[in-house]
Amino acid sequence: MTDLVLVRHGETVWHAENRYAGLSDIELTPRGHAQAVRLAGWAAGAGLEAVWSSTLSRARITAETAAKEASLPVQVDARLVELDFGQADGLTAAEMKARFPEARAAFEADPAGSPLPGGEDPYEAAERFVAALEDIAAEHPTGRVLVVAHTTAIRLALCRLIGVPLGEYRRLFPRLDNCALTELRLRAGRIAMLQYNSPIGAVR
Numbered sequence: 001m002t003d004l005v006l007v008r009h010g011e012t013v014w015h016a017e018n019r020y021a022g023l024s025d026i027e028l029t030p031r032g033h034a035q036a037v038r039l040a041g042w043a044a045g046a047g048l049e050a051v052w053s054s055t056l057s058r059a060r061i062t063a064e065t066a067a068k069e070a071s072l073p074v075q076v077d078a079r080l081v082e083l084d085f086g087q088a089d090g091l092t093a094a095e096m097k098a099r100f101p102e103a104r105a106a107f108e109a110d111p112a113g114s115p116l117p118g119g120e121d122p123y124e125a126a127e128r129f130v131a132a133l134e135d136i137a138a139e140h141p142t143g144r145v146l147v148v149a150h151t152t153a154i155r156l157a158l159c160r161l162i163g164v165p166l167g168e169y170r171r172l173f174p175r176l177d178n179c180a181l182t183e184l185r186l187r188a189g190r191i192a193m194l195q196y197n198s199p200i201g202a203v204r
Helices: 030-044 057-069 093-099 101-109 122-139 151-162 166-172
Strands: 002-008 050-053 074-076 144-149 181-187 190-198
Touching (some): 002 151, 050 057, 057 074, 093 101, 122 166, 151 166, 151 181
Parallel strands (some): 050 074
Antiparallel strands (some): 002 181, 181 190
């Protein structure tokens, strides 16, 4: 039995304007660093066996802060990176509607079947992320593992794991807060969701 605690990285400098951050390496804000410290406080007593992270710095720094308090190294996997948003990277929804209105409308109608222009196929992103989680679980078959990654990739993977259409990810999981806890239990090929988007505590 493996418990995977999936966490979105701390707040970034694009958060206030809700700009899409895919593969761009965006810095954490001071609030984002404070969220990582709060996550670290949780990690210190969470009984973690390992800490894994996306290769992007916003996730890696969040993970490193937590791993230090848990006296663990951070292991990275490039398959845990965010969905590549292509031409939409760095844009707000309003800017997308102005630049490519038809593509944005198609994305809103079916976000899995109509990726943003130049973006990664969400089905392929879900497969590579889930493959990473399965490998992590195989490496830690009886432990609790923190995995720090990204909002869209995590939500796509959740749909894939619990067997619902990927196109529903924005409706079923409308938000994933920075450094909130989403925990899955993997046992004998079965998946249980123990918690979703659970706050550790408000950072003011």
